[in-house]
Structure formats: structure tokens, C-alpha cells
Amino acid sequence: MDQTTAVLQAQKGDKDSFRFLVETYQRTALSTAFFLTHHHQTAEDAVQEAFVQCYLHLSELREPAQFKWWFYRILTRIAWRKKAKDGKTIPIADIFPAKEKELEAEPLSPDAEGDRETLEAYVNQLDEIHRTVLILYYFNDFSVKEIASILDCSEGTVKSRLYHGRQKLKEKLIKERERKTAPKEVSL
Numbered sequence: 374m375d376q377t378t379a380v381l382q383a384q385k386g387d388k389d390s391f392r393f394l395v396e397t398y399q400r401t402a403l404s405t406a407f408f409l410t411h412h413h414q415t416a417e418d419a420v421q422e423a424f425v426q427c428y429l430h431l432s433e434l435r436e437p438a439q440f441k442w443w444f445y446r447i448l449t450r451i452a453w454r455k456k457a458k459d460g461k462t463i464p465i466a467d468i469f470p471a472k473e474k475e476l477e478a479e480p481l482s483p484d485a486e487g488d489r490e491t492l493e494a495y496v497n498q499l500d501e502i503h504r505t506v507l508i509l510y511y512f513n514d515f516s517v518k519e520i521a522s523i524l525d526c527s528e529g530t531v532k533s534r535l536y537h538g539r540q541k542l543k544e545k546l547i548k549e550r551e552r553k554t555a556p557k558e559v560s561l
Contacts, residue, residue, distance in 0.1 A: 374390070374393055376394070376397065376437075376438070376440055376441065377437045377438045377440075378390075379391070379393045379394050379397075380394065380431070380434065380437035380438075380440045381437050383428075383431055384431050384432055384434070384437070391428060391431070394427075394440065394444075395424055398441070398444060399420065399424075401513055402420045402423065402424075402444070402445075402448055403416055403417065403420050404512065404513075405445070405448065405449075405452070405508060405509070405512070405513055406419040406420050406423075406448060406451075406452045408496075408497075408504070408508040408512065409449065409452040409453065409456060409501075409504070409505060409508065410452050410455055410456040411456070411497060412456075415452075415455050415456065416452070418455060419448060419451045419452040419455050420448065422451050422455075423444065423447045423448040423451050426447050426451070427440075427443075427444055427447060439522075441519075442519055442522045442523050445509070445513075445515070445523045446522070446523045446524070446525065449505060449509075449523055449524065453501060453505075456501075492542070492546070495541075495542050495545045495546065495549075496508070496542065498545070499538055499541060499542070502534060503534055503537060503538035503541065504538070505524070506520060506524070506531055506534040506535055506538060507535065507538045507539075507542075509523065510535055517531045517532055517535070
């Protein structure tokens with residue numbers, strides 16, 4: 374079953390079709406929500422609430438082929454709201470294993486070869502809007518156009534946020550590399 378067919382059938386009340394949509398997006402949605410909230414329970418709550426909202430408002434979706442973007446728009450906003458309300462933090466490595474795909478953007482390429490945990494920690498230190506765009510782009514493989522739709526902003530804004538987010542990461546990674554390679558002071 375494809376996504377569009379599942380949405381059309383779910384809009385007619387077919388619960389198995391909606392279950393298919395949940396199963397299709399649940400894992401990546403949880404990962405995305407966790408990156409946005411930094412807390413496992415908050416992420417689970419955000420995903421659950423997003424699916425409930427989708428179910429309740431599915432009849433309002435006019436373009437079934439755009440379910441994915443519509444769902445991630447709802448999820449992103451719920452995760453932001455819950456993070457602002459909750460504010461708890463747990464290290465990413467404690468909840469999810471590192472994702473196989475490395476950040477391969479040109480500005481990060483030379484530096485991304487380093488410590489994956491350091492890179493994830495630096496992504497988590499970014500402000501919400503830069504972190505969100507980087508997570509959607511690199512960890513969920515959304516295009517710039519799709520992210521613009523999810524965040525309800527222009528493609529130029531998404532490109533700018535990607536650029537500035539990568540620049541901030543690059544600066545942090547360069548500082549980390551310099552810190553690691555700086556000669557240690559020896560006291561006599």
C-alpha cells in the first residue's frame with residue numbers, strides 16, 4: 374500500500390490504513406521528536422499527540438500525497454511546544470544509537486570525520502530553529518522545499534538556516550580540533 378492510497382482510505386474511516394501510516398512514520402518521527410526535545414518521554418508524547426491530531430484532522434488534508442509534510446509540520450510544532458514546557462535533557466547516546474548517515478555537507482566534510490558524539494552534542498547546542506532544519510535535512514532526508522513546507526517559510530530561509538547552522542557547527546568542530554591538538558603544558 375502506498376502513502377496516498379492509505380491516506381485516502383483512512384479519510385474514509387479505514388483504521389488499518391491509518392495504522393499503516395503510523396507504522397510507516399513512527400520510528401523516524403520518534404527520532405526527530407527526540408532530537409527536537411532532548412527527552413525520550415517528551416518525544417514519545419509529541420509523536421503520540423501528532424498522530425492523534427493527524428487522525429482527528431485527516432479529513433481536512435486536501436492533498437493526500439502531502440501527508441508526510443503535513444504530519445512533520447504538526448510534529449515539529451508539538452515538539453517545540455513540549456520542549457518549551459518541559460526543558461529536560463538526556464544525552465542522545467543514552468536513547469538512540471548513532472545514525473549511519475554522516476553529515477556530508479561541504480562546509481562540514483573535513484571536520485565531520487571526527488567524533489560523532491561530539492558532532493551530535495554540538496547539534497544539540499544549536500538554537501531551536503537551526504537545530505530543527507539540520508535534523509530535518511540530514512537525519513530525515515527532507516529536501517529544502519519539503520522543510521520550507523513543514524516550517525511554513527521560504528526555501529531561501531531554509532537554505533540560510535542550513536548555511537548558518539553548518540557554519541556554527543564548523544566553528545565548534547574547529548575549536549574542538551584545536552583543543553585536542555594543542556600542546557599540553559608541562560609544569561616542572
